[in-house]
Amino acid sequence: MYSAVMSTPKTTSERLVEATRELLWERGYVGTSPKAVQQAAGAGQGSMYHHFTGKQDLALAAIRRTAEEMGAAAEAVLGGEGSAYARIEAYLLREREVLRGCPVGRLTMDPEVIADPELRAPVEEVLGRLRGRLAEVVQEGLDSGELRGSLDPEEIAATVVATVQGGYVLARATGSRAPFDSAVRGLLALLAAT
Amino acid sequence: MYSAVMSTPKTTSERLVEATRELLWERGYVGTSPKAVQQAAGAGQGSMYHHFTGKQDLALAAIRRTAEEMGAAAEAVLGGEGSAYARIEAYLLREREVLRGCPVGRLTMDPEVIADPELRAPVEEVLGRLRGRLAEVVQEGLDSGELRGSLDPEEIAATVVATVQGGYVLARATGSRAPFDSAVRGLLALLAAT
DNA sequence: GTCTATACTAAGATAGAC
DNA sequence: GTCTATCTTAGTATAGAC
Numbered sequence: 001m002y003s004a005v006m007s008t009p010k011t012t013s014e015r016l017v018e019a020t021r022e023l024l025w026e027r028g029y030v031g032t033s034p035k036a037v038q039q040a041a042g043a044g045q046g047s048m049y050h051h052f053t054g055k056q057d058l059a060l061a062a063i064r065r066t067a068e069e070m071g072a073a074a075e076a077v078l079g080g081e082g083s084a085y086a087r088i089e090a091y092l093l094r095e096r097e098v099l100r101g102c103p104v105g106r107l108t109m110d111p112e113v114i115a116d117p118e119l120r121a122p123v124e125e126v127l128g129r130l131r132g133r134l135a136e137v138v139q140e141g142l143d144s145g146e147l148r149g150s151l152d153p154e155e156i157a158a159t160v161v162a163t164v165q166g167g168y169v170l171a172r173a174t175g176s177r178a179p180f181d182s183a184v185r186g187l188l189a190l191l192a193a194t
Numbered sequence: 195m196y197s198a199v200m201s202t203p204k205t206t207s208e209r210l211v212e213a214t215r216e217l218l219w220e221r222g223y224v225g226t227s228p229k230a231v232q233q234a235a236g237a238g239q240g241s242m243y244h245h246f247t248g249k250q251d252l253a254l255a256a257i258r259r260t261a262e263e264m265g266a267a268a269e270a271v272l273g274g275e276g277s278a279y280a281r282i283e284a285y286l287l288r289e290r291e292v293l294r295g296c297p298v299g300r301l302t303m304d305p306e307v308i309a310d311p312e313l314r315a316p317v318e319e320v321l322g323r324l325r326g327r328l329a330e331v332v333q334e335g336l337d338s339g340e341l342r343g344s345l346d347p348e349e350i351a352a353t354v355v356a357t358v359q360g361g362y363v364l365a366r367a368t369g370s371r372a373p374f375d376s377a378v379r380g381l382l383a384l385l386a387a388t
Numbered sequence: 389g390t391c392t393a394t395a396c397t398a399a400g401a402t403a404g405a406c
Numbered sequence: 407g408t409c410t411a412t413c414t415t416a417g418t419a420t421a422g423a424c
Binding site: 237238240 | 391
Binding site: 026027101102105106109114120123128131150152154155156159164167170173179180182185186189190 | 364
């Protein structure tokens with residue numbers, strides 16, 4: 001670990017992981033080749049295989065870090081100030097690179113990621129934790145009477161996460177973030193209705 | 195076109211398209227090779243290149259047909275009997291192979307599909323049409339007073355489609371259809387609240 | 389229409405020198 | 407730690423015979 005004071009003294013290993021994260025986000029696991037990673041990282045063949053055993057190992061490091069970041073970003077909003085509704089709204093309206101899709105959710109469409117327990121674990125874990133955390137916030141809203149009492153926290157949490165994940169799909173299909181924003185506004189309207 | 199009376203006298207071309215549809219659904223465009231298609235279809239190399247100019251041409255035929263089927267399946271439910279809510283509910287609860295994901299929505303995560311206007315067109319078109327059709331049904335519900343008047347039909351339509359598309363993501367992440375069903379039930383509960 | 393032969397690049401990795 | 411072979415199998419097609 002560096003003291004984070006100097007101007008980005010990135011190690012080769014570090015650059016390889018970052019390059020892999022970008023490529024996985026853009027092209028998925030199947031579409032990401034070791035060679036492409038090396039070029040993006042400015043590292044040689046031998047260098048890559050010195051630091052990582054292969055493609056799967058590299059992807060594992062990349063996916064773990066991406067999942068970690070996503071979890072932290074969500075917690076930053078959901079653990080913040082404000083009413084339950086306000087925090088869910090903040091989560092839904094949080095800044096996102098909508099047209100790039102979700103770097104974690106995207107991986108679920110990759111059969112080789114889903115088939116590999118190691119690669120899949122961080123994906124499942126972070127999405128599960130997100131749902132759990134949202135369910136807690138919904139429960140707070142129910143307890144305080146802010147949200148209607150007939151709602152099931154786990155279900156609403158799943159609906160919230162699904163709307164975001166599906167919003168990415170609609171945005172990418174049209175090449176515009178508009179449908180993502182529409183889906184989110186629709187959900188907020190439904191949640192707001194007393 | 196055959197008279198559809200005889201026992202599936204599938205042409206080679208037909209088998210190639212069907213095999214491509216399956217592989218695109220399972221592995222996406224990047225992960226689907228001409229060779230794999232040929233093997234799945236029981237067709238030779240030369241045969242495939244006789245009927246199609248290449249991978250893109252084959253994918254185009256497959257995607258168009260898949261989009262068409264998806265549109266027809268949605269219209270069968272949304273154009274059916276019942277109140278607006280009942281038809282939206284029927285759409286959401288319609289039988290689905292949840293763990294396989296959406297054969298159309300899946301393609302939006304494929305950069306080569308999104309980058310190719312021809313391949314992307316059917317995807318964008320069918321998802322757009324679906325949103326439009328759902329918006330009409332929501333409008334009916336507003337007109338009849340069945341749904342709250344403050345809702346925006348286009349937004350709710352986007353929320354409904356996004357919930358389904360995102361439900362697939364959650365299901366594949368966990369390896370279980372449970373979160374898909376939760377997301378759908380959560381949305382129905384929100385819609386039902388008067 | 390279908391088959392086999394051929395071609396050329398990329399994917400994914402190992403071996404051994406420096 | 408990094409570099410340069412080298413290897414094997416796939417990906418994606420074209421050519422020409424049958």
